[in-house]
Amino acid sequence: MSDRLFIFDTTLRDGEQVPGCQLNTVEKIQVAKALEQLGVDVIEAGFPISSPGDFNSVIEISKAVTWPTICALTRAVEKDIDCAAEALKYAKHKRIHTGIGTSDSHIKYKFNSNREEIIERAVAAVKYAKRYVEDVEFYAEDAGRTDNEYLARVVEAVIKAGATVVNIPDTTGYCLPEEYGHKIKYLMEHVDGVHKAVLSTHCHNDLGMATANTLQGVLNGARQVEVTINGIGERAGNTSLEEIAMILKCHKGVGIDTNINTTKICPTSRLVSSLMNMPVQPNKAIVGRNAFAHSSGIHQDGVLKNVQTYEIIDPKEVGLDDNAIVLTARSGRAALKYRLHVNGVEVEDEAKLDALYKKFLVLADKKKEVTDDDILVLAGAESAEGHSVKLDYLQVTTGKGVKSVASVGLDISGQKFEECSTGNGPVDAAIKALKRIIRKNMTLKEFTIQAIDKGSDDLGKVHMQVEYDGHVYYGFGADTDIVTASVEAYIDCINKFRD
Ligand code: KIV
Numbered sequence: 224m225s226d227r228l229f230i231f232d233t234t235l236r237d238g239e240q241v242p243g244c245q246l247n248t249v250e251k252i253q254v255a256k257a258l259e260q261l262g263v264d265v266i267e268a269g270f271p272i273s274s275p276g277d278f279n280s281v282i283e284i285s286k287a288v289t290w291p292t293i294c295a296l297t298r299a300v301e302k303d304i305d306c307a308a309e310a311l312k313y314a315k316h317k318r319i320h321t322g323i324g325t326s327d328s329h330i331k332y333k334f335n336s337n338r339e340e341i342i343e344r345a346v347a348a349v350k351y352a353k354r355y356v357e358d359v360e361f362y363a364e365d366a367g368r369t370d371n372e373y374l375a376r377v378v379e380a381v382i383k384a385g386a387t388v389v390n391i392p393d394t395t396g397y398c399l400p401e402e403y404g405h406k407i408k409y410l411m412e413h414v415d416g417v418h419k420a421v422l423s424t425h426c427h428n429d430l431g432m433a434t435a436n437t438l439q440g441v442l443n444g445a446r447q448v449e450v451t452i453n454g455i456g457e458r459a460g461n462t463s464l465e466e467i468a469m470i471l472k473c474h475k476g477v478g479i480d481t482n483i484n485t486t487k488i489c490p491t492s493r494l495v496s497s498l499m500n501m502p503v504q505p506n507k508a509i510v511g512r513n514a515f516a517h518s519s520g521i522h523q524d525g526v527l528k529n530v531q532t533y534e535i536i537d538p539k540e541v542g543l544d545d546n547a548i549v550l551t552a553r554s555g556r557a558a559l560k561y562r563l564h565v566n567g568v569e570v571e572d573e574a575k576l577d578a579l580y581k582k583f584l585v586l587a588d589k590k591k592e593v594t595d596d597d598i599l600v601l602a603g604a605e606s607a608e609g610h611s612v613k614l615d616y617l618q619v620t621t622g623k624g625v626k627s628v629a630s631v632g633l634d635i636s637g638q639k640f641e642e643c644s645t646g647n648g649p650v651d652a653a654i655k656a657l658k659r660i661i662r663k664n665m666t667l668k669e670f671t672i673q674a675i676d677k678g679s680d681d682l683g684k685v686h687m688q689v690e691y692d693g694h695v696y697y698g699f700g701a702d703t704d705i706v707t708a709s710v711e712a713y714i715d716c717i718n719k720f721r722d
Pocket residue numbers: 237362364365390392393394395425427
């Protein structure tokens with residue numbers, strides 16, 4: 224019989240810490256529901272003390288989701304734990320995730336403390352959290368660089384105090400797979416009472432070893448893995464859920480199963496990427512655009528003769544459906560609603576569906592085929608509806624050997640403004656015209672343009688970073704016209720300014 228591995232998804236906590244990836248509560252609920260459909264066991268919904276937004280999201284996710292355990296992060300601090308317990312009050316299954324740094328550098332520089340005092344604080348935090356919930360997870364931050372003997376003492380103490388899960392994070396992504404596997408093995412062999420709790424992996428990808436480290440952790444006894452969709456997370460990211468789920472599915476011989484419904488992997492990946500405006504690298508394992516594309520002649524020939532020659536996963540297993548309905552200008556509301564549903568977006572409200580359908584028809588008139596990525600972009604744009612600065616119109620004249628000229632019209636809280644400017648290209652001209660209306664000291668720091676699919680009629684996605692008043696703001700725009708997408712992305716940044 225196979226062993227069961229618990230999947231702890233931290234897309235909405237560690238993943239959401241990525242600059243520019245912040246979601247509002249409605250979007251987080253959408254992701255949480257998709258994670259529930261995907262079959263994750265635990266959803267880390269946020270760090271409630273860190274902001275009112277996080278607090279509120281944990282409350283709303285707790286109400287919206289039924290089966291998975293909802294987990295809230297805290298430091299080993301009583302007021303954090305009080306706050307997490309309050310945020311979890313509606314969760315059907317709840318967990319508090321508390322912890323403290325255990326490496327010598329964390330003990331010395333972060334806490335100006337010593338090893339014995341850290342154990343006392345860890346135990347006190349677990350006991351305090353146990354007053355609120357039965358299920359308490361403890362994290363030993365920077366466990367990857369913590370001396371194993373000391374780590375074993377910490378783990379033993381928190382299990383005695385009632386921890387049900389103990390998380391061994393490789394916070395800095397430093398460990399080698401063999402070293403991380405050995406760490407878990409050491410704990411399994413040296414901690415008294417280790418079987419009263421589940422050991423969990425939490426690996427970061429700074430050296431590209433997060434998945435390998437997680438796998439070694441599992442092979443050596445960990446029975447929970449902390450992962451994110453598309454591997455997003457702090458710096459180089461966390462272990463990606465889809466990689467671990469598919470490794471265990473492909474390698475049945477390992478004898479470990481998860482509850483993941485793998486056919487939901489690609490739709491969930493697209494939903495997260497689209498809501499977070501975080502493109503997935505084309506060659507990303509499992510969910511990258513090219514993950515199943517055979518381009519060389521030899522490979523294509525082999526696949527045509529027998530797919531097993533070059534394919535270890537049937538794309539249908541991860542939810543890539545060759546027969547997916549392609550939406551066109553002749554598709555109806557029901558088809559649009561169905562494709563959104565397949566991609567994890569539920570549109571129950573008829574008025575919302577109507578508004579979305581109108582936008583869809585405009586796009587379908589410009590593009591022959593509207594893809595899942597396109598409709599996710601349209602659905603995402605709905606949430607920007609309440610913005611105070613809106614693009615009213617944009618006209619650009621450009622070409623080789625002439626200066627580009629742009630006229631921009633903005634609607635700012637109902638008032639109309641217009642300006643024009645020349646520039647060294649159409650985007651430059653349009654942004655200069657925009658800046659003549661919004662007279663603020665703002666600087667464009669980063670600007671990327673990406674086509675979603677293929678074809679000259681494709682939607683272009685633009686990501687921008689604009690610096691204003693000491694802060695960097697992240698903006699996103701999508702349109703079949705890349706100059707419009709660029710101006711929309713700049714306006715998206717402006718709408719996020721704090722003043
Ligand atoms: O990477 C880490 O150590 C963490 C902990 C807060 C669990 O994210």
